[in-house]
Amino acid sequence: MNLLQIAEPGSREPPTARRRAVGIDLGTTHSLVATVAEDGQVRLLADTAGEVLLPSAVHIGAEGGIAVGRAAAAAAAGAPATSFLSIKRYMGRGAADVPAAAVPYVLAAGEGPVRFVTPRGPLSPVEISAEILKVLRQRAQAALGGPLDGAVITVPAYFDDAQRQATRDAARLAGIEVLRLLNEPTAAAVAYGLDRGGEGLFAIYDLGGGTFDLSVLRLRRGVFEVLATAGDTALGGDDFDRCLADWLHAQAAEAGAPVPPGEAVRLRALARRAKEALSETEAVTVDCPTATGPLPVTITRESFGALTGELLARTLRLTRQALHEAGLTPAEVDGAVLVGGASRMPQVRAGVASLFDRPPLTDLDPDRVVALGAARQADLLIGNRGPHDYLLLDVLPLSLGIETMGGLVERIIPRNSTLPAMRAQHFTTFADGQRAMRLHVVQGERDLVADCRSLAHFELRGIPPMVAGAARIEVSFQVDADGLVSVSACEQTTGTRAEVQVKPAYGLTEAQITTMLADSLAHAEEDAAARALAEQRLAAEQVLQASRAALTADGDLLAGGEHEALTQAMARLQALLATDDAPAIAAAQQALERLTEPLAARRMDHHIGTALAGRHVRDLEG
Amino acid sequence: MAMAADVAFDCFALFELPARFALDCAALEASYLAQQRQLHPDRHVRAAPAQQHAALAATARLNTAYRTLAEPRARAVHLLALRGVDAFAADAAVPAAVLARQLDWHEALEAASEPADPPRLAALAAELHAARESLLAQLAGALDEQADDAAAAAAIRQLGFVQRLHEQARAALLAGQSA
Structure with missing residues (x-):
C-alpha cells in the first residue's frame, strides 16, 4: 500500500498559518x-x-x-x-x-x-x-x-x-x-x-424545516461510523405548518368567513408561529385573516398533535426502518438525539421517547x-x-443502479454502503464497429426505472471499432465521500479510455455553471451594494405597511400630537424610498419605529384583554 | 445477478489476516479503521487531485474488502474464489430434501404474512436464524477443516436462500409492528 504519501492533517502547515x-x-x-x-x-x-x-x-x-x-x-x-x-x-x-x-x-x-x-x-x-x-x-x-x-x-x-x-x-x-x-x-x-466524548450507538432524529433524516451511528475511538440512514427529503416542519394552516382555513370557512387566497401566505406564517407557540403553551388563538376581518380560532396542543399524527408516524416508521437495516432494535441504541427546529414539538419528543423507551437528548x-x-x-x-482528531465514515443513502432492458433497474451499489464506494461492471458491444454506448444511471430502491430518480445519461465515446461482442468495456461507478456519483469507462482489450459525457437529468451543465460564474464575478461588488439597498427598501416598506395598518386599526389609542408625528415620519420615509440612499432610508425607518413603539405597547395591552385562551398569536407586523 | 465476490484482489491479504473462514473480527476492525484513518479522502482534502483520486480508490477498495469479509457468506464465496472455485457453478444440483424444506419455509412465510401473524412470523424468523447458524457451522467445517469445497459451495447456496427468507420474515414482522 504505497499508493499514497501519508500525511496527518495539518502536518504540512506551520501552526501560525491558521486557515479560514x-x-x-x-x-x-x-x-x-x-x-x-x-x-x-x-x-x-x-x-x-x-x-x-x-x-x-x-x-x-x-x-x-x-x-x-x-x-x-x-x-x-x-x-x-x-x-x-x-x-x-x-x-x-x-x-x-x-x-x-x-x-x-x-x-x-x-x-x-x-x-x-x-x-x-x-x-x-x-x-x-x-x-x-x-x-x-x-x-x-x-x-x-x-x-x-x-x-x-x-x-x-x-x-x-x-x-x-x-x-x-x-x-x-x-x-x-x-x-x-x-x-x-x-x-x-x-x-x-x-x-461529550461519547461511545456507543446513537440514533440521530433530524426533523428540519423541509426534510427528515434518521441516521444510526456507532461512535468508538474517534470514528463516527454511520450504519444506516433513512429519510424523506419532502417531509419537515413546513408540512406541520401546512397541516395547521389547512385546518385553520377549514375552521374559518365553516364559520362562514373564508380566508381569501391572497392571504394564504400570511395564514401559513400565522400557523407557523402558532406551531412554535404550542411548544411552550397548551393552547393558542390565531387571528385568521378573513375578508370580514380577523377571526379568532383557538387550537390546543392535543388537537394539533392529532392533526399532524400521520406526519409524525411517517418519521417513526422511517426510524424503525433505519434501525432494522442497521440490524438493531430500539433498546440497543444508547441514545436518541433530536436535531432540527421542528423536533421541538412536544408530540415529536413524546413519539421519539416512546419508541426508544427513554427521553431523547436535547441539550444542544x-x-x-x-x-x-x-x-x-x-x-x-x-x-x-x-x-x-476523528474520522467520519458515512454511507450512500439510496441505491445506485443502471437501466437495463425493459425499463428495469440493475443495482450497482446498494444503499447504506460505506463511502467512498466503487464498483466495476463489464459490458460489450452488440453491433460491429460500435463506437459509443449510453448508460442511464438512476438512484432509488424500486425495480422499475420509472419509479427511481433519473440522475444522468452517460455517453461513452471513443470505443475502438471491433466486431460485436469482442469489446470488453469496464465501466466503473464511483461514489465519493460527498455522495456524488461519477462514471469512468475503459475498453480493456485495447486499454482505450472512453470519453464520458454527462447529461444530468435535473442539474446544470458545466457550461451553464461557467457562464453564471463569469456573470456573477463581473458584478460582485455592485451586486453586494444593490442587495443592501434592496433589503433596506424592503424592510422600510414593511415598517411603513405595519405602521399604516396600526394607524388604521388602533389610531384612536394615540394622542393628537403623537398621531401627527407618526404621519410625518411615514411621509418622510415614503419619500426617501424613491432614492438610492440606503443609510438615509435606514435612519428614517428607525425614527418611525421609535414613534410606533408606544402604539405597539398599547395595542398589546388592548389585545391581551380581548384574548380568549392561552397565548395570542399576533398578526404579522414587521 | 449473483453477488460474486471480487477476486481482483485478496481481501484477507489487505487486512493481513489468514485466508480462513474463521475470522478474528477484532483484528479485522482494527486493521480496517487504522487504514481508514490513513487513506480516507478526508485526510487528503487539500492534496493534489491525483492523490485525492488515489485516496478515493484505495478507500473504496478497503470498504469493498471489509464488507466482503464482515459478511460470512460473502467471505465464504471470496475464500472459494481465491481457491479457484465458483460457488455458483451452473451444474450444482440442489438435493431433494433441501428443496422440500425450502418450499415448506416459503409456504410458512406466505401463510404468516397475509394477513400478518406476528407470533408465527417471530417463530419462523427464529427457526430461520437457527438454520443460518447451523449452515455457518457447516461452512466453517467444510472450509477450514475438511477442505471440502463442494460441500462449502452447497452450504453457501442454501445460506443465500435462508438469509433472504429470514430477511423477508423480519421485514414482515417490522411492517406488522409499524402498522
Missing part, C-alpha cells in the same frame, strides 16, 4: 455559519444586528434587486410569487416535480432543472440558493478578516446525487470552495460526540447543532490543528 474555514448549515427555513475559533471553541457567526439565524428567504424585487434573509421573508406575504421561502425543497428537481398549482411561483418552460420566472429572468434553485450562500460567505469573511479557504456545507443525509450536485453548484456560484458536503445528522453527531440547540458540527469538520479538513 467555516461550516454552513444551508437549511430549508434558515441557514447558519460557524467556525472554530483559535481557542478551539466553535462560534456561530452573527450578522451586524447580532442575529445568527439567516432566514433562507430570497426576494427578487420588481427592478431585479435581490434581498436575502429577514426582509425577504417578510416580503413574502405581499409578493409571494417572487419571494422564495423554502428553495431547498426544489434543489436538484425538475419542473415536473414541482406541483405548479401548489406553489405561488410561476414556472418557466423548458427541460432540465425547474426554473422560476422572476424580474431577473428565469432563475434555478441553484442560483437562488447561491444568493443565501453569498450572504453567509460575506458574513464569514467580515468576521474572520479575509477570504475563506474552504467550507463544509451540510445536506440532508437522504439527499440524492442531483440534490447534492445542486448544492455544490450553488456554493461554486457563491464563490465558496467546498471541502466536503456533510450529512446533517452526521454533523450533529460530531457536535454531540466530541462535546437543535437549530444550531448542525452548523456547530460542520464547523468542526471544516476545521479538521482544512488542516487547522484543533483539539480533536
